[in-house]
Each structure stands twice: as structure tokens, then as C-alpha cells.
Amino acid sequence: MRESQTNPPTNLAGDLLLHLDDRPGEGPLPLHERVKRALRRAIREGRIEVGTALPPSRQLAADLGCSRWAVTEAYSQLVAEGYLEARTGSATRVRWSNTAEADARRRTTHPATEARYDLAPGLPDLRAFPRRRWADAVRAQVTTAAFTEFDYPPPGGHVRLRRLLAEYLARSRDVSATAQDITMCTSVTDGVRRICHALRAQGITAVGCEEPGWTRLREVIRAAGLTPVPIRTDEDGLRTDDLAGHIGLRAVLTTPAHQFPLGTVLVPERRAALLHWARQVDGVVLEDDYDAEFRYDRRPVAAIQGMDPSRVILFKSLSKILSPALGIGWIVAPPRWTNHLHETDQAATQPSTIDQLAFATLLESGAYDRHLRACRRRYRNRRDALVQALAAEMSGDMISGIAAGLHLILRLPPTVNPASVVSAAATRSVRVADLAAYHATDAHTDHGLVLGYGNLADGMVTEAVRRLREAIEESR
Amino acid sequence: MRESQTNPPTNLAGDLLLHLDDRPGEGPLPLHERVKRALRRAIREGRIEVGTALPPSRQLAADLGCSRWAVTEAYSQLVAEGYLEARTGSATRVRWSNTAEADARRRTTHPATEARYDLAPGLPDLRAFPRRRWADAVRAQVTTAAFTEFDYPPPGGHVRLRRLLAEYLARSRDVSATAQDITMCTSVTDGVRRICHALRAQGITAVGCEEPGWTRLREVIRAAGLTPVPIRTDEDGLRTDDLAGHIGLRAVLTTPAHQFPLGTVLVPERRAALLHWARQVDGVVLEDDYDAEFRYDRRPVAAIQGMDPSRVILFKSLSKILSPALGIGWIVAPPRWTNHLHETDQAATQPSTIDQLAFATLLESGAYDRHLRACRRRYRNRRDALVQALAAEMSGDMISGIAAGLHLILRLPPTVNPASVVSAAATRSVRVADLAAYHATDAHTDHGLVLGYGNLADGMVTEAVRRLREAIEESR
Numbered sequence: 001m002r003e004s005q006t007n008p009p010t011n012l013a014g015d016l017l018l019h020l021d022d023r024p025g026e027g028p029l030p031l032h033e034r035v036k037r038a039l040r041r042a043i044r045e046g047r048i049e050v051g052t053a054l055p056p057s058r059q060l061a062a063d064l065g066c067s068r069w070a071v072t073e074a075y076s077q078l079v080a081e082g083y084l085e086a087r088t089g090s091a092t093r094v095r096w097s098n099t100a101e102a103d104a105r106r107r108t109t110h111p112a113t114e115a116r117y118d119l120a121p122g123l124p125d126l127r128a129f130p131r132r133r134w135a136d137a138v139r140a141q142v143t144t145a146a147f148t149e150f151d152y153p154p155p156g157g158h159v160r161l162r163r164l165l166a167e168y169l170a171r172s173r174d175v176s177a178t179a180q181d182i183t184m185c186t187s188v189t190d191g192v193r194r195i196c197h198a199l200r201a202q203g204i205t206a207v208g209c210e211e212p213g214w215t216r217l218r219e220v221i222r223a224a225g226l227t228p229v230p231i232r233t234d235e236d237g238l239r240t241d242d243l244a245g246h247i248g249l250r251a252v253l254t255t256p257a258h259q260f261p262l263g264t265v266l267v268p269e270r271r272a273a274l275l276h277w278a279r280q281v282d283g284v285v286l287e288d289d290y291d292a293e294f295r296y297d298r299r300p301v302a303a304i305q306g307m308d309p310s311r312v313i314l315f316k317s318l319s320k321i322l323s324p325a326l327g328i329g330w331i332v333a334p335p336r337w338t339n340h341l342h343e344t345d346q347a348a349t350q351p352s353t354i355d356q357l358a359f360a361t362l363l364e365s366g367a368y369d370r371h372l373r374a375c376r377r378r379y380r381n382r383r384d385a386l387v388q389a390l391a392a393e394m395s396g397d398m399i400s401g402i403a404a405g406l407h408l409i410l411r412l413p414p415t416v417n418p419a420s421v422v423s424a425a426a427t428r429s430v431r432v433a434d435l436a437a438y439h440a441t442d443a444h445t446d447h448g449l450v451l452g453y454g455n456l457a458d459g460m461v462t463e464a465v466r467r468l469r470e471a472i473e474e475s476r
Numbered sequence: 477m478r479e480s481q482t483n484p485p486t487n488l489a490g491d492l493l494l495h496l497d498d499r500p501g502e503g504p505l506p507l508h509e510r511v512k513r514a515l516r517r518a519i520r521e522g523r524i525e526v527g528t529a530l531p532p533s534r535q536l537a538a539d540l541g542c543s544r545w546a547v548t549e550a551y552s553q554l555v556a557e558g559y560l561e562a563r564t565g566s567a568t569r570v571r572w573s574n575t576a577e578a579d580a581r582r583r584t585t586h587p588a589t590e591a592r593y594d595l596a597p598g599l600p601d602l603r604a605f606p607r608r609r610w611a612d613a614v615r616a617q618v619t620t621a622a623f624t625e626f627d628y629p630p631p632g633g634h635v636r637l638r639r640l641l642a643e644y645l646a647r648s649r650d651v652s653a654t655a656q657d658i659t660m661c662t663s664v665t666d667g668v669r670r671i672c673h674a675l676r677a678q679g680i681t682a683v684g685c686e687e688p689g690w691t692r693l694r695e696v697i698r699a700a701g702l703t704p705v706p707i708r709t710d711e712d713g714l715r716t717d718d719l720a721g722h723i724g725l726r727a728v729l730t731t732p733a734h735q736f737p738l739g740t741v742l743v744p745e746r747r748a749a750l751l752h753w754a755r756q757v758d759g760v761v762l763e764d765d766y767d768a769e770f771r772y773d774r775r776p777v778a779a780i781q782g783m784d785p786s787r788v789i790l791f792k793s794l795s796k797i798l799s800p801a802l803g804i805g806w807i808v809a810p811p812r813w814t815n816h817l818h819e820t821d822q823a824a825t826q827p828s829t830i831d832q833l834a835f836a837t838l839l840e841s842g843a844y845d846r847h848l849r850a851c852r853r854r855y856r857n858r859r860d861a862l863v864q865a866l867a868a869e870m871s872g873d874m875i876s877g878i879a880a881g882l883h884l885i886l887r888l889p890p891t892v893n894p895a896s897v898v899s900a901a902a903t904r905s906v907r908v909a910d911l912a913a914y915h916a917t918d919a920h921t922d923h924g925l926v927l928g929y930g931n932l933a934d935g936m937v938t939e940a941v942r943r944l945r946e947a948i949e950e951s952r
Binding site for chain 1: 513516517599602603605607608610611614615618619623624625626627628629662663665666668669673692695696699701795799800801802803804819820821822823825826827828829830831931
């Protein structure tokens with residue numbers, strides 16, 4: 001890492017102000033997000049060099065005429081993304097630049113892997129990828145497939161996989177679907193993108209999004225030309241009563257089995273209310289079933305898709321189960337939407353046929369079920385260890401959302417700034433996420449961190465929590 | 477196949493007329509394309525049953541108030557797609573329906589594989605897929621990769637592959653690019669789709685498209701909300717002089733090394749004129765480099781990307797070289813567009829990291845070059861055999877576009893209807909494409925067939941040509 005004593009461009013605030021609204025054709029974003037983007041663009045386009053010290057957040061906030069929070073939030077997100085680096089007692093500096101070698105360097109310091117203690121949510125245990133089984137399955141398929149399998153696959157994906165997947169989803173998630181209702185895609189974001197274009201072609205202009213919720217999907221919705229409409233969630237999940245207040249709204253994206261990031265479950269009355277609303281407005285529910293398999297207190301909560309397959313589109317991928325590097329996902333949709341996808345989506349994206357067949361092999365042999373069971377045990381034990389370590393180092397009642405999934409919520413006292421904790425943790429090689437970052441608006445009182453434990457090695461739990469406590473103490 | 481004597485719905489023409497313009501938010505299509513789509517939708521949605529005999533083309537044309545050509549063209553395309561079946565001396569019937577089992581049946585009779593003699597353009601020899609080498613490469617990578625490789629890949633794709641690809645493209649295609657300029661995608665259509673969204677965000681509203689040209693890319697452009705503008709081609713390639721006539725046009729999609737489908741090369745003066753135009757209008761050239769490696773008379777024509785990397789975006793995939801089932805493609809673009817892709821494309825689609833690394837292994841070991849050389853020999857020999865057989869059965873001067881690629885053009889006498897030949901050939905298990913199907917408008921005099929030989933087994937060439945001659949004779 002170069003450590004030149006380059007000073008910030010004197011016009012940094014001016015440069016950022018110029019670019020705060022540089023998103024042609026898209027709706028307004030929260031201020032911290034706009035500051036982050038403007039700053040990231042300035043770094044990418046080489047207007048701020050590697051090694052440059054950024055102004056203190058207080059000063060930049062004053063120059064931009066915004067809250068200090070928006071600046072610290074933007075800084076801490078860019079630290080997490082690897083653009084900036086924060087050191088205790090020193091200015092925040094640019095660590096990455098857009099030069100030919102920077103790209104390679106960035107790969108080796110890729111955000112998710114640069115932190116020794118990775119508690120960012122969204123990853124399964126990458127150490128547990130069933131390497132040998134995957135290689136065997138690929139070899140078995142690629143050496144025995146008919147030569148015609150090397151042709152373009154049909155628009156929805158390989159039928160053998162879709163048939164096995166329909167059976168598996170019926171058995172494990174109470175999903176009601178035939179092979180025909182399944183469309184293979186490369187990820188949940190890819191699936192949501194494709195469905196958004198279909199929704200738009202049918203005159204739907206907005207999609208209700210859980211608040212807080214997964215930021216990237218809001219961005220995908222916006223990029224498809226639709227407006228994400230924040231719908232609040234509480235301890236019973238999405239507030240379905242609020243839907244009626246949005247006249248004209250006909251689509252809503254939700255995580256009923258395990259709300260992201262809060263970790264709640266959509267209660268039965270609201271499941272019914274959600275489907276009732278969808279029927280009333282002739283609408284559609286987009287169900288993101290991202291990590292529902294990992295439930296530790298009881299059987300996984302079934303998908304709402306099974307309650308009304310004509311009104312629900314379900315999205316799922318292997319990213320939280322095997323690995324996001326595989327790029328294997330699927331959409332389960334009623335014929336109306338599936339036909340629309342297959343008929344109009346000329347640039348249909350789907351995984352390699354060979355990989356589809358390899359996945360089918362894992363499903364058919366039971367290896368996939370065994371992998372899931374082993375993961376469930378591993379993650380439950382790790383969650384227990386994390387909760388125990390947090391309870392030992394901090395007050396136990398700050399923890400919530402522990403019944404399922406690969407992350408939990410750590411509430412912080414009002415005196416502690418979560419964005420500062422994210423930065424202070426990063427300087428200690430600990431990667432965590434600010435709960436506020438998953439909000440589309442600044443109007444909320446959520447004050448805490450999202451701690452993922454999917455990709456945290458068991459032996460690192462105690463040390464990660466110790467470092468996190470230090471970061472919290474420093475941020476008081 | 478069921479063979480019920482179901483009669484066509486008496487209101488078929490009415491039903492079709494109702495749906496002829498069912499493409500909300502998209503521009504006008506040629507009439508035969510609209511008839512095809514309306515008919516396909518009627519079949520998909522179950523309004524016409526399997527086994528139903530369709531009215532004679534003359535009658536339906538009269539009912540729809542269109543030319544008989546538009547109807548025979550629509551019928552023959554749907555025969556090729558597997559929705560309809562045509563038998564000599566009998567009515568055209570519906571062969572596929574949207575029932576649960578139909579999907580599986582359709583897979584086994586997938587268009588590209590149902591015809592015993594596959595002369596449709598667009599496929600490499602699927603029999604030649606290097607199965608063992610691919611399986612070995614996957615195993616080598618999946619068993620030795622760092623666990624962090626199973627994380628999300630960076631937005632542009634794996635850096636190791638992009639670096640090797642940049643070297644390879646410089647060496648084989650005179651492409652001037654660093655790893656950073658390359659973005660992995662799943663296919664040329666996927667790449668064009670993604671770039672179209674970027675173009676649109678920058679205020680570009682139309683894309684010039686070669687006339688004739690690859691239909692699917694026109695549809696992708698349209699689906700992205702841009703208008704495809706037909707630009708004629710002649711024996712020297714794209715008519716660059718015509719570009720100036722389209723005020724406001726700032727993007728053009730072209731196949732300079734080997735025009736699809738005509739097989740011509742963009743001559744040097746026009747290459748210069750194209751780049752001059754792009755600079756003048758502050759525009760961009762989209763270069764589809766789909767099969768440039770297979771040139772039989774001299775070295776492959778270099779990509780125009782190398783002449784002005786700041787004005788050209790190059791698209792390429794492995795679909796014509798290894799297999800479309802792999803879903804591996806790439807975009808080479810100037811930093812401006814690459815940055816835009818990586819920053820805004822939240823649902824970035826790219827191949828599995830494992831597959832990217834496997835492809836990198838083939839590039840690094842030289843196996844990819846050896847495969848290409850072997851393919852070039854194989855295709856040249858097959859082309860020679862096809863040209864010889866055509867010359868023996870028909871008049872040799874009807875053939876053109878044979879110097880490169882995986883297809884050639886067979887001009888037909890004015891008395892023969894190409895659409896009828898496509899149908900008549902299909903009844904003889906021969907799959908060929910009507911040259912007219914690649915035109916965006918009906919205003920042209922191209923009268924012939926496109927014959928692909930990439931996926932035609934050597935031993936079938938003579939018999940395929942014999943059957944094709946019969947089909948032509950029957951269509952006089």
C-alpha cells in the first residue's frame with residue numbers, strides 16, 4: 001500500500017456536490033448513499049489519488065451542508081468496500097485507485113476476504129464448499145451427456161434439473177410448482193431484475209420493499225425503471241396493513257420466512273393479509289426465500305408461494321447454501337409470468353448446462369440434503385458460540401434475530417455510533433455491517449449492527465467478538 | 477404425438493388479429509413476426525390445442541388482410557421452433573402445447589436437435605466439445621482454489637481470466653485491452669443487453685443494426701428500450717455512408733470481420749469511415765465478433781476495436797467455439813462504459829467462477845488455441861464438402877459467403893419461395909433458415925437460405941443436400 005502524504009483536493013466538497021445527483025433516470029437516494037456514490041466515483045475516476053487523506057467527517061459534512069452521520073456512514077461503507085482505509089488516530093485515506101494494477105490488488109484485498117474476521121452478512125461458510133462432490137458431479141455429467149446437451153438450453157433451464165428442483169421445493173419448502181413453473185437464473189438479483197422488466201411491461205411501476213431490507217434488490221428494482229416503495233417491518237414482519245395506504249401499488253418484495261435483516265418471521269395473519277391484498281389489487285408478491293433452510297428452533301417456515309402459487313413469485317439461489325461463485329438461482333412463477341419471461345427475455349441469463357446437471361446430480365443423490373443438514377448443524381453451533389461470546393463480552397439482551405439464518409442483530413446503546421463501530425472494527429480486521437445501511441430512508445430508529453456468522457471460522461468467534469467490543473468501546 | 481382431428485377454432489383469425497400488437501412499450505415489428513408471435517402465444521396459452529389443423533396460409537392471409545408470404549413465413553418459423561408440424565400433402569398442425577408434460581417432450585424435440593440434418597446457423601460442432609479437458613480443468617480448479625474464490629466474484633469477472641483473455645485477444649484479434657477493460661458476461665446477447673442499459677442511461681435512444689442481421693440482438697435492443705435502426709449492408713459490409721442520414725444516431729451494432737448472415741467483410745475504407753463517424757457524433761460502435769476465428773482464405777480479419785479502443789465495444793462468447801451451453805462471454809469496453817457497468821449493474825450476470833477459472837486453464841495451457849486450430853480444419857473441410865455437394869445437386873453460382881465462419885448463403889431462383897423450402901425441408905428432417913427472417917423490414921430483395929454447417933456431422937452432408945434439393949424442387 002502506498003502511503004504518500006498527498007493532501008485532499010482542495011475542491012473535494014465542490015467536486016462531490018457536483019456529482020451528488022448523478023443518476024440519470026433514477027429516483028432519489030438517501031443522502032449518505034449519494035455521498036458514498038459521489039465519493040466512490042471520484043476515487044474510481046482518479047480524481048482522488050491513492051493515499052490521499054480525506055477531510056475529517058465533521059468538516060466535509062459542514063462543506064456539503066449535510067449531517068455528520070451521512071458522511072461517517074459513507075466513509076464506513078467505503079472502508080467496507082475497500083476504497084478507503086481507516087486507522088485509529090489517523091485520517092481516513094484512499095486505499096484503492098482505478099489503475100491497471102489496482103484491479104488485481106483489489107482482488108487480493110476483496111472486501112469479503114480482506115477482513116480476517118468476516119462478520120458481514122450474506123455469505124455461507126466458503127470453507128465448506130463440497131469441492132470433491134462438485135468436481136465429481138461435473139465430470140460425471142460432462143463425460144456422459146448427449147452431445148445435444150451442449151446446445152443452447154431451453155429458455156427456462158434444463159428440464160431434468162427443473163423437475164428435481166420442483167420435487168425438492170415441494171418437499172422442503174412446501175412450494176407448489178411443476179418443472180414448467182421454474183426458470184433458472186444466475187442469482188436472486190438476476191431473477192428480480194428479469195421479473196421487474198416483466199412487471200414493467202405489464203404496467204406495474206412500483207414495488208413495495210421491506211424497510212429495512214436488502215439494499216441491492218432495491219437498487220435492482222430502481223435500475224429496472226420501477227420505484228421501490230418502503231414498507232415498514234416490525235417484530236411480526238412486513239406491516240401488511242400499510243400496503244393499502246399505497247394506492248396503485250401492485251407488487252411487494254418480502255422475506256417472509258426470515259426477514260432480512262431483522263430476522264423476524266411474517267406471522268400467519270399477515271401471510272393471509274398479504275395474499276388477500278395481492279388478490280384484491282390483482283398484484284403479485286415477490287418472495288425472497290434466501291436462507292429459510294437454516295432454522296434452529298423448529299422446522300423451517302414454509303414458503304408463502306405454496307399458499308397461493310398464482311400470486312407469488314419465489315426467488316432463491318445457491319449463494320447462501322453452496323457458494324455465490326456458482327451463479328445458480330431460480331424463479332418459481334405462475335404461468336403468466338413464466339411465459340412472459342420465456343417469450344420476451346431474449347437475453348435470458350442462466351447457469352451453464354453442465355453446472356445445472358451437476359446440481360441435479362447433487363439433488364438426485366441426496367448429497368444436497370446431506371450438505372444442508374451438515375450446514376444447519378455447523379451454523380447452529382457457531383451461532384451458539386457467537387451468542388455466548390457476545391453475552392460474555394457485552395449485555396446479552398442486545399441480541400435479537402437468532403432463531404434462523406446466518407446473521408443476528410446486535411443493538412447498540414444510543415451513545416454509540418454504529419457507523420463509527422464499523423470503521424473502528426475495520427481497523428481491527430473485523431468486518432461488520434451497520435443496520436442503518438439497510439434502510440432506504442433516514443427516518444428510523446434502528447441503531448445496531450448486523451453480524452453474519454456464515455463465513456466466520458469457528459476458531460475466530462471469540463477473538464472477533466473481543467475486537468468488536470473494543471471497537472464499540474472506542475466509539476462511545 | 478397425438479393426432480386428434482381437432483378443427484381450428486373458428487375464430488382463429490379474430491383471435492390472432494386481437495393479439496397482433498400485444499407488445500406494450502415496444503416498437504413495431506414486421507408483420508410476419510407479429511403473426512408468428514400471436515400464433516405462438518395462442519398455442520402457448522392453450523387457445524389452440526395440440527393436433528389442431530391450421531387453416532391454409534392463403535385463407536388465413538385473406539382473413540388477416542396480409543400477404544400470404546407473412547403467413548407462410550410465420551408458419552415455417554413455428555415449424556422450426558417446434559410449435560407446428562408440417563407434412564407434405566397435409567395441413568400444418570400444432571405439435572406442442574403448454575401442458576405439464578409438453579415441456580419435457582419439447583426438450584427431447586428441441587428445435588436445434590430434433591432435425592436429423594441440422595443446417596440452421598449459429599452452432600459449432602457440439603460433438604467436438606472437449607469434454608475430458610473441460611472436466612479436468614474444472615477438477616484442477618475446484619480442488620485447488622483458495623476458499624475465498626467461492627465468494628462473490630468481482631463485478632467484471634475473475635481477474636486471472638481477464639488477464640489471460642486480454643493477452644489472447646491482443647494476440648489473436650488485435651484487440652487492445654487490459655484486464656480492466658474486460659467484463660465477463662454469459663453471452664453476446666447478455667452483453668449487448670447490459671451495454672444497452674448503459675447507453676440508455678447516457679441518453680442514447682437508438683442503435684443502428686445491420687440489415688439483414690442477427691434478429692435476436694435487435695430484439696434485445698428493443699427490450700432494453702432502445703430503437704433498432706436498420707442500416708443496409710452490401711458486398712462491402714455495412715453501408716457506413718447511410719449512417720449520416722440518421723440524425724441523432726450515436727450507436728451502431730456491426731459484424732465487421734464476418735457479416736451475419738451475408739458473410740461479407742467490412743472493407744478498410746468503411747472501417748475508417750465507421751470510426752470517423754463514431755468520433756464525429758461522440759458515439760460508439762458495438763462490434764459483434766461472433767465467429768471471426770474461422771477464416772479459411774487468409775488470416776482472420778482483425779477486430780476494429782484495436783483501431784480505436786475508445787470508440788468500440790467488442791462482444792464475444794464461447795458459443796461458436798466451445799458450446800453455448802457454457803454461458804461464457806465477455807465485453808471489451810473503454811473505461812467509461814466499463815465503470816458504468818460495474819457501478820450500476822447490480823444484477824451483474826457472469827459465469828460461475830469455477831468455469832471462468834477452467835476457461836483460464838484452457839487459455840493458459842494452449843489447449844484453447846489447439847482446439848481452435850482443429851476446429852478451423854474441421855469446418856474448412858466440411859465447408860468444402862458442402863459446397864461440392866451443393867454444386868453437384870444445384871447450380872454452383874447460387875452460393876456465396878463461403879470464405880469464413882460456420883454458414884453460407886444459398887440464393888434461390890425467383891420462382892422458389894424460401895419459406896416453403898424451410899417447411900418442406902423440415903418435413904424431411906432438414907433444418908435450414910430463410911434469409912428473409914434476418915431482415916427487420918419486408919423491403920428487401922434477399923431471396924435465399926442461410927445454411928449453417930457447424931453442427932452438421934460430416935457423414936450427413938451429402939444426404940442433407942439431397943433432401944434440400946427435393947425440398948427446393950417441391951417449392952417451385
